[in-house]
Amino acid sequence: MRPVGSKYLLEEPLGRGATGTVWRARQRETAGAEAAVAGQPGETVAIKVLKEELANDADVVMRFLRERSVLLRLTHPNIVRTRDLVVEGDLLALVMDLIDGPDLHKYIRENGPFTPVAACLLTAQIADALAASHADGVVHRDLKPANVLLDERQGQMRPMLTDFGIARLADSPGLTRTHEFVGTPAYVAPESAEGRPQTSAVDIYGAGILLYELVTGRPPFAGATALEVLHRHLSEEPQRPSTMPEPLWTVIERCLRKEPDERPSAQSLARALRVVAAGIGVHSAPGEVEAALGVGALLAPDPSPAPVPQNPDQQVPGAADATQVLPTGSAAPMGTYDPNGATSVLPPVGADDATSVLPSTGGPAAADPTAVMPPVQQPDAPHPWQTQLRAARERNEQTQMQYLDPSEDPLRRRPQRQAPPPPPRQQPQQPQRPPQYRQAPPPAPYPQQQQPQYGYPPQHQAQQPPQHQPQYAPPPPHYQHPPQQYQAPQPPQRQQPAPAPAPRQQPAPQPPAPREPREPRRRSANPMHIPGLGCLKGCLFMVVLFVIGGWLIWELTPLQEWVGTGRGWWDQMWAMGSGVVDWISELGETTGTGGSGSGGTP
Ligand SMILES: Nc1ncnc2c1ncn2[C@@H]1O[C@H](COP(=O)(O)OP(=O)(O)OP(=O)(O)O)[C@@H](O)[C@H]1O
Numbered sequence: 001m002r003p004v005g006s007k008y009l010l011e012e013p014l015g016r017g018a019t020g021t022v023w024r025a026r027q028r029e030t031a032g033a034e035a036a037v038a039g040q041p042g043e044t045v046a047i048k049v050l051k052e053e054l055a056n057d058a059d060v061v062m063r064f065l066r067e068r069s070v071l072l073r074l075t076h077p078n079i080v081r082t083r084d085l086v087v088e089g090d091l092l093a094l095v096m097d098l099i100d101g102p103d104l105h106k107y108i109r110e111n112g113p114f115t116p117v118a119a120c121l122l123t124a125q126i127a128d129a130l131a132a133s134h135a136d137g138v139v140h141r142d143l144k145p146a147n148v149l150l151d152e153r154q155g156q157m158r159p160m161l162t163d164f165g166i167a168r169l170a171d172s173p174g175l176t177r178t179h180e181f182v183g184t185p186a187y188v189a190p191e192s193a194e195g196r197p198q199t200s201a202v203d204i205y206g207a208g209i210l211l212y213e214l215v216t217g218r219p220p221f222a223g224a225t226a227l228e229v230l231h232r233h234l235s236e237e238p239q240r241p242s243t244m245p246e247p248l249w250t251v252i253e254r255c256l257r258k259e260p261d262e263r264p265s266a267q268s269l270a271r272a273l274r275v276v277a278a279g280i281g282v283h284s285a286p287g288e289v290e291a292a293l294g295v296g297a298l299l300a301p302d303p304s305p306a307p308v309p310q311n312p313d314q315q316v317p318g319a320a321d322a323t324q325v326l327p328t329g330s331a332a333p334m335g336t337y338d339p340n341g342a343t344s345v346l347p348p349v350g351a352d353d354a355t356s357v358l359p360s361t362g363g364p365a366a367a368d369p370t371a372v373m374p375p376v377q378q379p380d381a382p383h384p385w386q387t388q389l390r391a392a393r394e395r396n397e398q399t400q401m402q403y404l405d406p407s408e409d410p411l412r413r414r415p416q417r418q419a420p421p422p423p424p425r426q427q428p429q430q431p432q433r434p435p436q437y438r439q440a441p442p443p444a445p446y447p448q449q450q451q452p453q454y455g456y457p458p459q460h461q462a463q464q465p466p467q468h469q470p471q472y473a474p475p476p477p478h479y480q481h482p483p484q485q486y487q488a489p490q491p492p493q494r495q496q497p498a499p500a501p502a503p504r505q506q507p508a509p510q511p512p513a514p515r516e517p518r519e520p521r522r523r524s525a526n527p528m529h530i531p532g533l534g535c536l537k538g539c540l541f542m543v544v545l546f547v548i549g550g551w552l553i554w555e556l557t558p559l560q561e562w563v564g565t566g567r568g569w570w571d572q573m574w575a576m577g578s579g580v581v582d583w584i585s586e587l588g589e590t591t592g593t594g595g596s597g598s599g600g601t602p
Helices: 058-066 068-073 104-111 116-135 166-170 173-178 190-194 201-216 226-235 246-255 266-279 286-293 363-367 384-401 410-417 423-432 456-462 501-505 519-525 534-556 559-563 569-598
Strands: 002-004 008-016 020-027 044-050 082-088 091-097 148-153 156-161 181-183 344-346
Touching: 008 044, 058 068, 058 082, 058 091, 068 082, 104 148, 104 201, 116 156, 116 201, 116 246, 116 266, 190 201, 190 226, 201 246, 201 266, 246 266, 246 286, 266 286, 534 559, 534 569
Parallel strands: none
Antiparallel strands: 002 008, 008 020, 020 044, 044 091, 082 091, 148 156, 181 344
16 A cells, blocks of 8 residues: 555555546545545545656646645535645645546446436536536536546435546646647547637537437547547537437537537536426426427527636647647557547647647647737638648658758768769668758759669658657657548659669678769779870870781781781881981971072072
């Protein structure tokens, strides 16, 4: 048994959620004045020990302490009482009343859905709890069957709403920046998913989903991935099941309005549900049936929904308020989705995470930190998820398409100074090339570019997120948007036949290939090179060639006999040379004589 503070002892875990683990615990001694309920030694309580991530976040601890008065004063017959808050070292814990009974999620799973009347009466009590908390300015923001405990005492089942304030605690700027968010895709209101400002209307939406699930056994919007579920919340109208009584459907439909301003208040909801419960029973009086059919009149939009307080530390409206959107982390790995409705710990949202592949819920304001007005989703504007995914895709495209200036590329420069290394040696280095992320000037003519050898395909592989995010992240790859939302770009160079596999099989470097196209330019690499003698060398070579060729012809052909000199090649050459010299001498003398003659007497 582990002590929590000096007053409590943890006995056994009751369950684990996304934000922490709930323990059955025992009070060791009476709590001090700071506790809402002093308690008695030996009394059993439930203690939710918040996850280390939350407990280690200074913002959460601050908020925990700041909001302790709100949490401790929240008392209602249908709200699980928070008795004490414990902060001890790196431990944050909420001490609650222990509720003897299952939660609604477990109950439905084991017993099936409720009758419409029972569902109405149960949800009416939850709406009572919401009305009380909203009147106190507290919005739950994570309403779902798992957060409703069924207190089974004296043969009665009383729903008890729990986990108040947990979403608020998790709304830490620190967590928003670098960690995770809390929430449940199946119950998330459209405005939360979009990062719009939230009000108590998010709880009404959650109550509508819960009511639907109590009657049918499943939430109205399901899907294989969290993203799919969110998309359905945003774009799909819920369908009335054939067995759903019409007045009850009227209530659900009003709660599930996409526009929060069109949803009723918790108080109206509670009243309407009781009217419906009275009017849809088999023994309902005609007047009750009539009243139930006219229940729409009771469901006027809430004129003054309680706002979710903006986090003063947050600059971006909406970013702090997004309850959550995508599941990841310990509760549900990125890209997986728990259709059972466990609260998901979510990836960072908001404007601070500019590099995130995952969608921001900051909406338009997230892109504009100076925005004063809250972000409003335009009907025609792309969905924030689409925008973010597109941005991620474009980032990838830019990286892939970026041209690398050869002068900046050490792998390309090196071959210009020395014999080019064979292609296979270059490719394994490719993924380590940082220059691929640099901005480079537009491509200059580079006739000896060896793209197939330097391999852009490996660049592409190297920039794949470490699968990924979560991911994400990660996303990334975990967060596969529906195919129509995101198509991986296919730049042409990635289509080129990749030479990579073959070189990898060659164990040793190859000697320089003479057929290398750069060969003519690598004269400096030739040890026979004599600077400035390029042309003369060719002439000398031709003279030598002429002499050797002439010698062979003279000696090996009948030419000697035809000429009739009988001399050997060298003698003949000597004679010819002497003849040429004599001829030139005579020519000089003749010219000289002629010149004096011309200068003589006329
Ligand atoms: N006050 C309580 N008394 C008795 N059992 C409780 C109490 N609070 C929670 N539990 C039980 O502890 C388990 C875990 O609760 P917790 O609130 O952490 O999980 P959750 O609501 O399912 O998930 P999440 O935190 O993600 O919303 C649940 O099965 C719940 O029934």
